[in-house]
Amino acid sequence: MIFSNFHTHSVYSDGKNTIEELVLTAIEKNFSAIGISDHSYMSFDHSYCMKKDAMTEYVHTIHTLRDKYADQIAVFAGLELDRYSSRPDTELDYIIGSVHAIPTPYGGWTSVDSDAALQQAVINKWFDGDMNQYARAYYSNVIDMAKIHRPDIVGHFDVVCKFREAENPIYNGYALEAAAAVMESCDLFEINTGAIARGIKSVPYPSPFIMKYLAEHKAKFILSSDCHRAALLDCWFADAVEYCRSFGVRSLVTLTKDGFTEYGI
Numbered sequence: 154m155i156f157s158n159f160h161t162h163s164v165y166s167d168g169k170n171t172i173e174e175l176v177l178t179a180i181e182k183n184f185s186a187i188g189i190s191d192h193s194y195m196s197f198d199h200s201y202c203m204k205k206d207a208m209t210e211y212v213h214t215i216h217t218l219r220d221k222y223a224d225q226i227a228v229f230a231g232l233e234l235d236r237y238s239s240r241p242d243t244e245l246d247y248i249i250g251s252v253h254a255i256p257t258p259y260g261g262w263t264s265v266d267s268d269a270a271l272q273q274a275v276i277n278k279w280f281d282g283d284m285n286q287y288a289r290a291y292y293s294n295v296i297d298m299a300k301i302h303r304p305d306i307v308g309h310f311d312v313v314c315k316f317r318e319a320e321n322p323i324y325n326g327y328a329l330e331a332a333a334a335v336m337e338s339c340d341l342f343e344i345n346t347g348a349i350a351r352g353i354k355s356v357p358y359p360s361p362f363i364m365k366y367l368a369e370h371k372a373k374f375i376l377s378s379d380c381h382r383a384a385l386l387d388c389w390f391a392d393a394v395e396y397c398r399s400f401g402v403r404s405l406v407t408l409t410k411d412g413f414t415e416y417g418i
């Protein structure tokens with residue numbers, strides 16, 4: 154199967170490779186297309202995001218490489234837009250909407266996906282030690298993200314469960330409520346293998362119980378590895394196709410010069 158990946162990070166945010174290295178790796182892997190989606194600028198956390206004024210140069214770099222390699226691969230300019238980032242004025246081919254941080258009940262912000270021990274400490278200190286409260290806060294931000302940004306693709310929908318199996322019926326219920334609400338704004342969800350690539354999880358986002366719900370409600374799906382290293386550009390993609398098929402999904406979405414299109418699996 155010919156793959157593509159539209160969730161990739163370069164040295165413009167927290168990726169390890171240049172955009173050209175990502176494009177060349179995609180060509181080596183015989184991809185039909187690649188999209189670059191570095192992290193949008195965030196005012197309160199600069200550790201993994203693009204610099205405030207980098208957008209123009211970032212898009213120019215992607216467009217230069219798009220033209221340079223036009224006869225070998227389609228290259229698209231995207232952005233992973235955080236819930237708490239502003240949508241930039243720069244014209245982009247697509248937006249992935251994601252939640253990486255949530256406000257705490259007592260002010261400030263906390264990252265939801267950076268570190269297992271930090272996450273548990275935050276739950277203990279600010280959410281009464283209750284994962285359900287924490288997950289409810291996360292999913293309400295996912296709903297807001299979809300309403301505010303109206304992204305083309307919903308990023309790592311249940312990343313709040315990065316460090317645990319999604320086994321609790323209460324917070325799993327919040328996940329399904331959020332899935333229903335998000336689908337009113339965006340029905341394209343990524344099958345994100347990023348945590349598998351890092352050796353943290355054995356299944357992609359969304360978790361199986363969410364996939365079941367989304368597939369039953371006719372959501373659409375697009376493969377992504379949330380790539381931070383070029384070598385992991387297609388990590389677990391063949392398995393991800395089987396993962397989708399196991400929920401009765403028979404087509405996936407890719408981006409072409411004619412826009413988002415479906416192909417059979």
Ligand SMILES: [Zn+2]
Pocket residue numbers: 233251253308309
């Ligand atoms: Zn992300």
Ligand SMILES: [Zn+2]
Pocket residue numbers: 160162233379380
């Ligand atoms: Zn990402």
